[in-house]
Amino acid sequence: MNALDRLIALFSKLPGIGKKSAGRITYHILDNPALAAALAKELSNLHQAVKRCGVCGAFTETDPCPICADPARDHSLICVIECAQDLRIIEEGREFNGVYHVLGGLIAPLEGVSPANLTIDKLIERIGKNNARELILALNPTVEGDTTALYIQKTLKGYPVEITRLASGMPVGGNIEYIDKLTLSRSFRGRVKI
């Protein structure tokens, strides 16, 4: 396989990019040496620069991350999310001023994800440390999301913290990543106690 074909094959491995798109992208890059160099540099740099925040688990270049280190954010309000990319979507909505907690997945026995694989122990620690008054479960409205929300609710029974979940407004079976900002904002405002 030659250099062009190898690059096309690599681009085809990225989510949402098929063989034809990968070809278009590769030829576009062939015409833009500066873009190729910039991409190569950032890709080489990425895993050195970006780590997990030791507090919330988000991707960050500083530890703790800028959100966990920000005294202006409400640390008693913790938004529990499945994965780090959900943080970006919620931050873009500019609705939420608390902090985050990345679970690292959702409970899915068939895929071998049990509660022990998630950062629930750490979440319980943070409730005490942060003197948390509310956990907002911003989990996808899917079977796995519901199961995980229920598990967290049961596990935290007796803890002096209110547990809420993002309101409907998100289409059931949908994915937080693709929600428009308005719908997301409504879901934050209309969150219900569980």
Next chain:
Amino acid sequence: MNALDRLIALFSKLPGIGKKSAGRITYHILDNPALAAALAKELSNLHQAVKRCGVCGAFTETDPCPICADPARDHSLICVIECAQDLRIIEEGREFNGVYHVLGGLIAPLEGVSPANLTIDKLIERIGKNNARELILALNPTVEGDTTALYIQKTLKGYPVEITRLASGMPVGGNIEYIDKLTLSRSFRGRVKI
């Protein structure tokens, strides 16, 4: 801007990739250090490895390219294409056994592309060198493609070479890059003398 945002911004510059897709791709890469390393390596290597063929103008790692260097191909049959990526699409159709000539664009006075910007002089040279019997103009069925085909036809008047153009079968206003193989194959078979 942090490393994540910089990479997302770069991916957004690629054709067909919006901001959300760029985010998805970047997080996918965050979870795949090996893919990041492979992409960085191929992107760094691309412009050193891939050159233009001195004969036909296609992208290649050897000069002349494997097609121009292949004695089994019919060098008297030259397929004239707008740009190098069209070669890949036509080769995937496995219909054509001649050689290629990359024009490097189509005549478009409003965009400042005149016949002098194209490799038409070189094409005329190759007609003699290759003892060419036929030029197949595989140009997009657009105004620019029609203009270019007409210009080549007029310029080569008197040369002992047959000039044909890919048959209709391609939707007018369409783009060679997105054609299915069957339609492309039909266009090759039904090419008409102009």
